[in-house]
Amino acid sequence: MTPTFDIAIIGAGAVGCAIARELARYELNIVLLEANPDVGMGTSKASTAIWHTGFDAKPGSLEARLMRRSYALMDPFMPEAGIPHERLGAILIAWNQEQLDALPALRQKAHENGVLDVEIMSAEEIRRREPHIRPGFLGGLFVPGEGILCTYSVPLACATQAVVNGVVLMTNFRVKEIREERAGYLITSNEDSLHTRWIINAAGLYSDEINRMFGHQVYTVTPRRGQLIVYDKLARPLVNHVLLPVPTAKTKGVLISPTVYGNILLGPTAEDLPDKTATQTTTDGLEMLLGKGREILPQLLDGCARLVPPGDVAALASALRETLEQPEASRAMAAKARARCLENYTMAHVGATLREVIRKVAPGLK
Ligand SMILES: Cc1cc2nc3c(=O)[nH]c(=O)nc-3n(C[C@H](O)[C@H](O)[C@H](O)COP(=O)(O)OP(=O)(O)OC[C@H]3O[C@@H](n4cnc5c(N)ncnc54)[C@H](O)[C@@H]3O)c2cc1C
Structure with missing residues (x-):
């Protein structure tokens, strides 16, 4: 028999799962439908993983209100649910006078958004906190509440708590058709179907397609791809905060951020594309990121290696040929990489960094 639910939530990303968790508190029969074999495999698996305060949202906007509310809710929820997170603080770095002049307005905006601890930071203080950033910055804006999460x-x-509290999760269920019935809707995938009184559209990038299944043509989602470079854990001692550029009207720009796993992230790009499935990396994208990364934190790569996009056999062959045909340049690169390792990643260096962390979190520990 075709099952019947009160509510069907389409899409088990961060949004759909959070809705399912919240609705699980009520006496309702709920199903969470996901096209992929598991939850969180859409955009939610590939964010930059910043826990935003909402300091830079447009004051008074719905986004600003929701970000403040979500920040406050995530604060107790993450420890309760065992979600790895860390409130590292973010620094927006001003590299020229124009960016420096923009900082007071950004601080004002943060204060209007209720993020009252945002402060302008001197170049000396930034240097003290982030000794590896390329010299030349003029100052910055410190946002102590920004954090990172898994x-x-x-x-x-969210999905686990929802399911424990009675929500039915159906994975590998790609909604193909929605038909209106007398008392609700009939939803069908390739193999299954179900009845529901209400539908919540949480299909992310594909929410416009779900919307069209109701016969509406209200909006179109244009995908924006963000490529990221994930650095090895050896690079972690280079960065202590989330490092952001001063945003422009068009983009928040490329950031450098530690991850909760102890890596470093560099990115994202911001590319408007027609194809929602185009999640691959590109040579241009990675090179652009490396250029930006080098400008902020020269030690991240700078002349230590030849970069090849994953899976690009032709590029790998070309890099190997260059390495063999230019032995002197290759030797210089290797020497530079070795010097960098000795400078930053020896056991003694990593040990000193670790001691400093322990001193900060447990000052009394001997
Ligand atoms: C590069 C990048 C960096 C970002 N960085 C941050 C950040 O640092 N901090 C932050 O807070 N946010 C960040 N974001 C934004 C954040 O990732 C998204 O807002 C969030 O993940 C969206 O969640 P969602 O549930 O709406 O979408 P999704 O995670 O895409 O979930 C939608 C789900 O619906 C499913 N679905 C679609 N169609 C169907 C169908 N027909 N039938 C069944 N299921 C279907 C999909 O499979 C998918 O699992 C970033 C985004 C990008 C792209």
Whole structure:
């Protein structure tokens, strides 16, 4: 027999799973439908994983209100659900006078958004906190509340709590058709179907397609791809905060951020594309990121290696040929990489960093 629900939530990303968790508190028969084999496999698996305060949202906007509310809710929820997170603080770095002049307005905006601890930071203080940033910055804006979190765990934790509290999760269920019935809707995938009184559209990038299944043509989602470079854990001692550029009207720009797993992230790009499935990396995208990364934190790569996009056999062959045909340049690169390792990643250096962390979190520990 075709099952019947009160509510069907389409899409088990961060949004759909959070809705399912919240609605699980009520006496309702709820199903969470996901096209992928698991929850959180859409955009939610691939964010930059920043826990935003909402300091830079447009004051008074719905986004500003929701970000403040979500920040406050995530604060107790993450420890309760065991979601790895860390409130590192973010620094927006001003590299020229124009960016420096923009900081007071950004601080004012943050204060209007209720993020009252945002302060302008001197170049000396930034240098003290982030000794590896390229010299030349003029100052910055410190946002102590910004943090990092585990982007995979958020939908997973919400879905787990929802399912424990009675929500039915159906994975590998790609909604193909929605038909209106007398008392609600009939939803069908390739193999299954179900009845529901209400539908919540949480299909992310594909929410416009779900919307069209109701016969509406209200909006179109244009995908924006963000490529990221994930650095090895050896690079972690180079960065202590989330490092952001001063945003422009068009983009928030490329950031450098530690991850909760102890890596460093560099990115994202921001590319408007027609294809929602185009999640691959590109040479241009990675090179652009490396250029930006080098400008902020020269030690991240700078002349230590030849970069090849994953899976690009032709590029790998070309890099190997260059390495063999230019032995002197290759030797210089290797020497530079070795010097960098000795400078930053020896056991003694990592040990000193670790001691400093322990001193900060447990000052009394001998
Ligand atoms: C590069 C990048 C960096 C970002 N960085 C941050 C950040 O640092 N901090 C932050 O807070 N946010 C960040 N975001 C934004 C954040 O990732 C998204 O807002 C969030 O993940 C969206 O969640 P969602 O549930 O709406 O969408 P999704 O995670 O895409 O979930 C939608 C789900 O619907 C499913 N679905 C679609 N169609 C169907 C169908 N027909 N039938 C069944 N299921 C279907 C999909 O499979 C998917 O699992 C970033 C986004 C990008 C792209």
